[in-house]
Amino acid sequence: MNIEEKIQSESRKLSDFYYPYYMEKRYPGAMDNFSATNTHYWQNKIFFAYKKWFERAAKMFCVRQEYDAEKLIQAFMLDGF
Secondary structure, three states: OOHHHHHHHHHHHHHHHHHHHHHHHHOOOOHHHHOOHHHHHHHHHHHOHHEEEEEEHHHHHOOOEEEHHHHHHHHHOOOOO
């Protein structure tokens, strides 16, 4: 896997881990009634809305040895929005 492919896959991972935080803050309780189709729709919507930011974060962090997308999003969200 070359670096561009890695950045693309890691930016999607970052988006998928960010998704529950965003939905709970923006639409409290909405995720309780989501089907798989709704979940996929909203994950894509969030990814493409903030794609440049996820790619920028992936470029900065995915090349590091101890990088983990889930831990990075948790660290970003410690103080909330």
